[in-house]
Amino acid sequence: MDQKLKDIVIGHSDDIVKMWLEEVNKKKSSDYTATISDELFESTNREFVNVIFTSIEKSGLTNDLNDFSERLINLGWPLSYLTDGMQVFRRVITEYILKQSEQIDSDYFAEVLRKVDGWVDPVINQLVNEYSGSWEHIVSLQRVALQELSAPLIPVMDNITIMPLIGTIDTERAKLIMENLLDGVIKHNAEVVLIDITGVPVVDTMVAHHIIQAAEAVRLIGSRCILVGIRPEIAQTIVNLGIDLGKFPTKSSLRKGFKSALELTNRTIEDVQSKEQDIENLIDSLNRE
Amino acid sequence: MDFQSCVNIKKEWDIVGARQLGRDIARKIGFGTVDQARIATAISELARNIYLYAGTGKICFEAIEDMNHKGLRIVAMDDGPGIKELSQVMEDGFSTSGGLGAGLPGVKRLMDDFDIQSEDGKGTEIKAVKWLR
Amino acid sequence: MRIPILKLHNYLLISIQIDLDDQTAIQFQEDLLSKIHESGATGVVIDLTSVDIIDSFIAKVLGDVVTMSDLMGAKVVLTGIQPAVAMTLIDLGIHMQDVPTALDLEQGLIKLRQELEE
Numbered sequence: 001m002d003q004k005l006k007d008i009v010i011g012h013s014d015d016i017v018k019m020w021l022e023e024v025n026k027k028k029s030s031d032y033t034a035t036i037s038d039e040l041f042e043s044t045n046r047e048f049v050n051v052i053f054t055s056i057e058k059s060g061l062t063n064d065l066n067d068f069s070e071r072l073i074n075l076g077w078p079l080s081y082l083t084d085g086m087q088v089f090r091r092v093i094t095e096y097i098l099k100q101s102e103q104i105d106s107d108y109f110a111e112v113l114r115k116v117d118g119w120v121d122p123v124i125n126q127l128v129n130e131y132s133g134s135w136e137h138i139v140s141l142q143r144v145a146l147q148e149l150s151a152p153l154i155p156v157m158d159n160i161t162i163m164p165l166i167g168t169i170d171t172e173r174a175k176l177i178m179e180n181l182l183d184g185v186i187k188h189n190a191e192v193v194l195i196d197i198t199g200v201p202v203v204d205t206m207v208a209h210h211i212i213q214a215a216e217a218v219r220l221i222g223s224r225c226i227l228v229g230i231r232p233e234i235a236q237t238i239v240n241l242g243i244d245l246g247k248f249p250t251k252s253s254l255r256k257g258f259k260s261a262l263e264l265t266n267r268t269i270e271d272v273q274s275k276e277q278d279i280e281n282l283i284d285s286l287n288r289e
Numbered sequence: 290m291d292f293q294s295c296v297n298i299k300k301e302w303d304i305v306g307a308r309q310l311g312r313d314i315a316r317k318i319g320f321g322t323v324d325q326a327r328i329a330t331a332i333s334e335l336a337r338n339i340y341l342y343a344g345t346g347k348i349c350f351e352a353i354e355d356m357n358h359k360g361l362r363i364v365a366m367d368d369g370p371g372i373k374e375l376s377q378v379m380e381d382g383f384s385t386s387g388g389l390g391a392g393l394p395g396v397k398r399l400m401d402d403f404d405i406q407s408e409d410g411k412g413t414e415i416k417a418v419k420w421l422r
Numbered sequence: 423m424r425i426p427i428l429k430l431h432n433y434l435l436i437s438i439q440i441d442l443d444d445q446t447a448i449q450f451q452e453d454l455l456s457k458i459h460e461s462g463a464t465g466v467v468i469d470l471t472s473v474d475i476i477d478s479f480i481a482k483v484l485g486d487v488v489t490m491s492d493l494m495g496a497k498v499v500l501t502g503i504q505p506a507v508a509m510t511l512i513d514l515g516i517h518m519q520d521v522p523t524a525l526d527l528e529q530g531l532i533k534l535r536q537e538l539e540e
Contacts, residue, residue: 186525221504
């Protein structure tokens with residue numbers, strides 16, 4: 001029985017391939033693959049169907065299948081192309097076998113279905129595993145990348161350090177940020193830390209809570225925090241949500257924050273030569289001529 | 290790593306002993322310094338509760354593992370008077386001893402999972418778990 | 423176990439270098455207050471660089487010591503609280519809002535001098 005069915009399929013592979021290609025081509029116009037050129041689509045289909053047949057012939061998974069799926073993953077073909085293709089193949093092959101058989105009773109029918117599933121399912125599983133494996137890999141890489149750009153600490157002057165926050169802050173990131181912040185304060189011996197939230201898109205109660213906690217921890221280790229980069233819409237949400245930021249100083253821009261950081265460490269910015277002086281000098285020199 | 294160890298809490302000094310052992314175990318499991326401090330502090334709070342309210346009891350540590358991460362489970366047990374106002378003790382600032390009232394809710398915040406079983410007159414059992422990030 | 427208290431001009435310097443148990447903490451509270459009384463010190467720096475656990479009890483004792491010393495006319499600054507300890511305190515919900523802090527002993531002394539001059 002097993003061999004007989006296999007013979008039918010292998011023996012008439014040309015017909016089956018033709019039917020399969022027709023079916024799959026019907027899907028192309030309306031579907032995901034619409035942007036892919038006809039030639040590429042054709043050749044990929046041919047290769048796909050060859051890979052399927054090899055795996056049936058050898059009754060098992062092959063390296064060809066791995067190579068093929070790997071290449072499609074790299075080219076960015078959607079997984080649905082492969083699963084749709086396999087489902088069409090299942091339908092075509094079942095139809096074809098049933099057409100070729102003389103006597104069809106329910107036992108035979110069930111046997112055919114079981115057999116076909118036995119060919120098709122391992123291939124689908126393999127393809128899905130390859131794809132999801134590659135997705136998981138990408139996700140974990142991105143998580144690491146995100147953590148790396150998480151929270152740099154920039155010592156701009158003796159005793160003054162800036163921490164720009166960028167992107168969405170969740171609980172896990174908030175903890176990491178707090179650890180970086182406190183370690184950095186100790187390392188750079190920072191008396192004042194400016195936390196810049198210009199790059200934080202949304203400040204909700206949770207984010208505000210984390211920022212407040214970080215500021216309080218900074219105070220406990222003996223330094224001071226100034227929150228800078230509060231945009232108008234963020235000021236509005238903070239007040240509307242009833243978040244109390246009254247306990248530590250806030251400034252709208254990094255520049256203003258830096259100025260008050262200088263004041264806190266008993267320093268000021270002084271121009272080496274004022275503009276008016278320059279102009280006066282210029283007029284003087286003109287008068288002399 | 291599969292082991293369990295317990296510390297009996299009878300004297301005040303046992304509080305320090307318990308948190309030192311807990312910190313050691315946390316370090317062996319692979320927790321960073323910050324989480325070590327969190328775990329040790331949680332143990333200190335739990336041990337003090339036993340010492341203050343039940344007199345005697347014990348704290349057990351267990352390295353645990355689920356599908357994708359490792360963790361440390363702390364179980365604090367005593368046969369003391371139990372806690373009558375279970376919902377009240379979990380509120381910040383509630384204290385019967387003149388402390389800061391940060392003990393149990395604090396432990397809950399320091400750890401990841403927290404479960405408390407207590408019956409009036411039958412003692413208290415608290416289970417708290419910290420997962421390795 | 424007793425924690426040594428050093429005197430330097432008008433200041434008292436304390437560096438806590440052991441794992442504090444409750445009894446030691448309370449003993450320290452008493453020792454410090456009587457030392458302030460004896461010496462008439464106006465400033466105190468308590469350095470916590472080597473302390474790796476502060477639980478709610480120790481936090482309360484430290485907070486109380488600050489308030490009590492204040493009542494006796496001596497300003498207290500806590501210095502060198504470790505990042506891990508600070509984070510744990512915040513998680514516990516202990517903010518020690520009225521307690522002055524500084525990064526290290528040196529800055530603690532500078533802070534004391536500034537506050538006492540004002």
